[in-house]
Amino acid sequence: MxxxxxxxxxxLDGFIATADDSLDWLLSQPLDAAGPMNYEEFIAGIGAIVMGATTxxxxxxxxxSGPRPWPYSQPSFVLTHRDLAAPAGHVAVVSGDVAALRPRLEEAAAGKDVWIVGGGDLAAQFARAGMLDEVLISYAPVMLGAGRPLFPDRLDLELVELARNEAFACARYAVAGRPGASGS
Ligand SMILES: NC(=O)c1ccc[n+]([C@@H]2O[C@H](COP(=O)([O-])OP(=O)(O)OC[C@H]3O[C@@H](n4cnc5c(N)ncnc54)[C@H](OP(=O)(O)O)[C@@H]3O)[C@@H](O)[C@H]2O)c1
Structure with missing residues (x-):
């Protein structure tokens, strides 16, 4: 499924970008590409990708960009109200209720998982639609004070895995009430 x-x-204080969308504070941190919760391992299980317009x-x-303009080989969906041209690659520009996207996302994912890249408000839209099972966060050792929120709503989670990857505290959570959580 x-x-x-x-x-x-x-x-550490729950922002995924600064208010002006900088990730300098993140990309400057040491990370072991083969360490806990690494990208290669994660992306291997992903069949479709969804993100908001800012991301x-x-x-x-x-x-x-190089010869391949879109960095992901998986079918990708970008949510926007704007009249954006789809980037070259397997990218669809869509809008509206994420629940209505479900059949398209799951057909595209072909039995693998869907990666909600962000931002936080989009992840919350999926949670409200009952379409968020897992939250995997690598916490960088920095406070930003302000910026783009990790998640704007209340969400109850269960800690499933906790590890260190160089500068990062990596935590994997099951969303309470979803199949990966105990008692579900
Ligand atoms: N730290 C990390 O690992 C990480 C991960 C992901 C992203 N980021 C960064 O975090 C920031 C996220 O930006 P953000 O908070 O603005 O979130 P975002 O989700 O990337 O973009 C939000 C925009 O997406 C559009 N949108 C969202 N839901 C929609 C819907 N249901 N229908 C139609 N359009 C919809 C709206 O744009 P319009 O109405 O204008 O079209 C909305 O303003 C970016 O700077 C990104 O690079 C960081």
């Missing part, structure tokens, strides 16, 4: 996973990095804009501005 397809699981919906919010996998991100956060400041998409950041990726298009900062990723080294």
């Amino acid at each position: 397809t699981a919906y996973r919010y996998y991100t990095a956060s400041s 998409c804009a950041w990726i298009l501005e900062h990723e080294e």
